Amino acid sequence: MNESKPAILIIDDDPGVCWALAAAARSMGYEAQTAADAAEGMAKLAAGGADVVVLDIQLPGLNGLEALPRIKADHPALPVVVITAFGTVETAVEAVKRGAFDYLLKPVDMETLKTVLAAAVGRRRGQRPAQPPPQATVSDSEIVGRCPAMQQVFKQIALVAASDMPVLIQGETGTGKELVARAIHRYSRRCSGPFVAVNCSLLAGDLVASELFGHEKGAFTGADRAAAGKVEMAEGGTLLLDEIGDLSEAGQGRLLRFLDGGEFYRVGSAEVRRADVRILAAANRPLRAAALAGRFRRDLFFRVSGVTVELPPLRDRPGDVDLLIDHFLAQCGAVGITDEARAALNRYSFPGNVRELRNAVARAVTMAGPQPVGLSHLPEAIARPAPIAEAASLEHWAELLLEEVLAADDERGYEHLMARWERPLLAAAMKRFRGNQARMAGALRMHRTTLRKKLRAYGLIEGGSEADS
Incomplete structure (x- = not known):
């Protein structure tokens, strides 16, 4: 050779x-x-x-x-x-x-x-020295997915678990951010330590310091005994700062001081304490954009985003809905599900993502009792025929889609609403032109690179497909 x-x-x-x-x-x-x-x-x-x-x-x-x-x-x-x-x-x-x-x-x-x-x-x-393999404990995971985007998430979990680098997990509400955080902890060297999660959106005023760093007896009205904060509770383990984008300005400042040196004070005490914890953060909207717009401290953003893991919404996970349906049915001990009910679940867009699907399946299993889950056991919004089939006009369909997105209270609702129009249009074009991307791009007056990206994003072609005929 x-x-x-x-x-x-x-x-x-x-x-x-x-x-x-x-x-x-x-x-x-x-x-x-x-x-x-x-x-x-x-x-x-x-x-x-x-x-x-x-x-x-x-x-x-x-x-x-x-x-x-x-x-x-x-x-x-x-x-x-x-x-x-x-x-x-x-x-x-x-x-x-x-x-x-x-x-x-x-x-x-x-x-x-x-x-x-x-x-x-x-x-x-x-001939650089080989890196020693990171240690991990293998156990069953509750994160389920076959689509390329979720496979990439699995890979990122494996790579970041081995270090103590801070990780920012971003994704819409219901995509499974805490599950990812728990998986990172489970496979890290800190797996024998505690996993502590705190919802930053619920912390306001003096509660921020007390909840994160604890307080001494008499530190404020109602403090009848000393209490450790979430940081101390997570000693030797992992602290998840959920919805960190909602943390108050004062809270951001206090957190940054702790991250800079690992030192903190309990409220009402002058004693310097230290804590050895790994920080994971989660946000349901892009934190970088908030930092650039001045709505979140830039220095704190860079401290918590050593690595960013992006979780895809369920609508961008082609093929995973059936996998998740079966997973949740098994969790609930269901007898089974009818083809009609499964089809209805697949038609629905799930603006509330995996959490909404899980709750829908759990409710349906309860309603079905000893019988297989049928269409009548599903929530009405899911059980009804697809909007385009029941709509007398495009205007009616648009109204139905708009109500669906507004009900989910999603900040990216308009983007998701537009995606509901675009995917069926591109699917129809794929059928009309028999998958010929060159002809599609010409007919739609769209650059072929842009078209290919959209087809991949909607799961209409495989990730590496370059077929034009």
């Missing part, structure tokens, strides 16, 4: 995937070879070595997660890029824990692959 060229070894049992990944590697000037299973791959490593390994998880015989630690034991400095078609939080955490250089989702985006390969080759050729 020509040692002047970086060598990539691809281990995957799908010949088509091997061909595509090898072609991408060769287009970068690298040499590429393939193996159909872990045993063949490890034999090729032993015989000739490689600069980077691309390793699929689902392999015949020894799977990728089992092969990964063996490869790293024999070749500690060798970067291994793990790929999988169906990841979970546990899969992502386990891959990172066992030493994966990176974790990519199928179908693999070729531009992302090239970026990762270049970084991995740089690591290998530079």
